[in-house]
Amino acid sequence: MRRLVIALAFLVAGCGAIPGLGADGEQHDQLVKYAQCLRGQGVNATDPPPGENSFNLDARGLPRDKVEAALKTCKQYAPKQEPPSAEDLDRMRKTAACLRRNGIEASDPTAAEPGIKVGRPKDGKNVDAIMAACRKEVGE
Structure with a gap:
């Protein structure tokens, strides 16, 4: 069963797990780049732990437009997801x-x-x- 993810969604006040692509090296590296890019844009995002396919994003206190701009800027690193069941x-x-x-x-x-x-x-x-x-x- 896939893990319920509420993540990318926490645009204003939330924090949560960002879904990943899997735990293999290349996909993990892509998630690390995504988290780094978001941090570079001023959004608190932790690097995924080794072997994990998610990380935490905390956008509490940030203006919605700043978070949306960060997500847009970092879109090239965003994980690709299958549609939910x-x-x-x-x-x-x-x-x-x-x-x-x-x-x-x-x-x-x-x-x-x-x-x-x-x-x-x-x-x-x-x-x-x-x-x-x-x-x-x-x-x-």
């Missing part, structure tokens, strides 16, 4: 609904746009705690 897409939609119920703006993903775009949470909301609760609820 119906099961994965359903889980992503349930996650988006959970986020909205808990006070975080979240778009519904589609097969063409599988990421969840997340807006700023309402005052006093802890994004990390809500994400953890939604992952547990949805069964990531």
Whole structure:
């Protein structure tokens, strides 16, 4: 079962895992370049650990236009993904609904746009705690 990824989507307030291409050397190197490029544009992105196919992106506190510009600038390094399965897409939609119920703006993903775009949470909301609760609820 593929891991539910909510990542690229955290354009304003979120943080999450960015999906990868696999854990082989060439693909891992591409993810490292992507994370480095994003950091060069002022977005906090960690290098993927050896053998892993994801990394963390944290865009909290950054203006949406800055993050979107960074994603556009670094697009050449972005991982290529297969379209999500119906099961994965359903889980992503349930996650988006959970986020909205808990006070975080979240778009519904589609097969063409599988990421969840997340807006700023309402005052006093802890994004990390809500994400953890939604992952547990949805069964990531």
